[in-house]
Amino acid sequence: MNNVPGNVSESVLEIKGLEVVYSTNRGDVKAVRGIDLDVRRGEILGIAGESGSGKSTLAVALLRLLKAPGKVTGGSVLFNPAGRSPVDLLKVHGEELRVLRWSALSYLPQGSMSSLNPVMRVEDQFKDVILEHAPERKSSLHEMIPRLLAQVGLEPRVARMYPHELSGGMKQRVLMAIAVALEPDLVIADEPTTALDVTIQRVILQSLADLRTDFGVTLMVISHDMGVHAQLADRVAVMYEGQLVEVGDVRQVFKDPQDAYTRQLIESIPKLGRRAS
């Protein structure tokens, strides 16, 4: 499953010197301080790090969802969607950016957050984004939505339900199905398993891995949980205080961490028979 066909070295995303600050009354807080990172086509890249390490800021900055007082102060993010010309994500605006969203760059938020509109049926939340970016699929919607739901292990009747009628795990699956609906080049997943119980976490991780196999999407998975990266990622990038301390093949990093902080993170994974005292 980790052997992705095609040109592995081609990068979907090339991040160079990205800097993000939050302006406060008492001066700027640097959340991301000069990150260089490539995301290769077809891979699952894990971004690890503790709370406040800047990994979520990195995600929202890449998705161009950063809100004031956050501000990108430097760097470039070259995005290479298939069949379109490469663009610097930090330089596109307005309509140009809106057209790029979802069909090329999509987002998988944390399911426990209220990312689904509470007053719209699940199917309508598929429809609006599909019709916005691919109106020619209108006639095939009736088979497309059940198929997407089935991909993540949900029954067709979930389409007629409202978000408040779904469990946390079901919401996360719906979000996953919406994320891949238009076969985007890159999906950025922000803590996709956080706040789910461990059995559902496992299922969600399996479904994410399957989505990569089925849709060939490139996934960037942000998680503080090293277990998630161990199970899902091909490569992992470790962030600490806004900087990357280590990037590498997930097996390599786990077997032989180069950085002291990475070692601490890996050791923080609880093991049976060795209890904290």
Place this chain on the structure above:
Amino acid sequence: MTADAPPVVAVDKSQDSAPSRGVRAWLSRHPLAAYAIRRVGIYFVELWGALTIAFFFFRLIPGDPVQTLIQTLQQNYMYNQQASTELIARYQQEFGLTGNMFSQYLKYMEKLVLHGDLGPSLINYPTPAQDVILRALPWTIGLLGISAVLSWILGVILGAIAGWRRGKLGSAIATNLSIALSHVPYFFVALILVYIFAYSMGVLPARSAYDSNISPGISLEFIGSVLKYGLLPGLSIVVIGTLSWILSTRMLMVPVLGEDYLVYAEAKGLKGWRILTRYALRNCYLPQITAFGISLGFIFNGNVLVEQLFNYPGLGTTLVTAIQQLDFNTILGVTDIAIFSVLTAVLLLDLLLPLLDPRVKYWK
């Protein structure tokens, strides 16, 4: 595709286990009907309670309406002799003032509920109070009802836009203007409008509801005249009403704009207008619907000053005249109408809300 995935949707089995006979069973199978029946029951209790309180409240006002009537008659007809006790007794009988308070109450409720009769009015004796009210009602509903609906629609739309574009200059101007002006009284705006359009420019009439040279009826001329005469009083209500709806809608919008589903909608690359209407406004306008139902009550008594100022023949003017003359039956009648319309509006909105928001469920 995942063997260990539990994609099962919870199924409510409780319906199957309920007994299948009797009223209770039927109600448990039809929760919406059960809710509606209970809600309508509450409505009637509320209606009865409010009408009762209003009745006793007005009886506590000091003064003798019969004496007032006789005084009026004496003044009008130069009838200077003392009224005979028989005459007073007859009037008291007619106005429902005989017997103790409780038997007066029973008689009043009986006439109201069974015959829709509010008793004779004093200001227009012997016309029944309900006729006096019904004559004024269309004017009030026409002027204040249309103004209220218009200001609600305008206020919600503009408030949504003001919230949506918060931080921008136009929104800041609109918001601060609304804060500054929304508590200016209607009649003050009315006075300014009258000064500008009726006094200085002389383009619009400032008194009455239609041109007295035109005979009332369904004619284009009459309708045009009604619209022309209603413009200034209507405008004075719409201007201020819209401003306060702008403020409250904006206040409801702003927290919704910080919700996760708005960020998600933006990430989806939906068009701004669609996010505004389907995601933001759709999630915050419900309280405004309820507020609108409650505001309907003020249509019947909150704009007395505007009607007075423009000499508009609506309920407000009727109410003021009735109070001046101690016309119990008419005062109580106007109050009863306000009670009835507010409670009915709230009832209808309560039944409507589950259709507007899937999260609203009154039944289990």
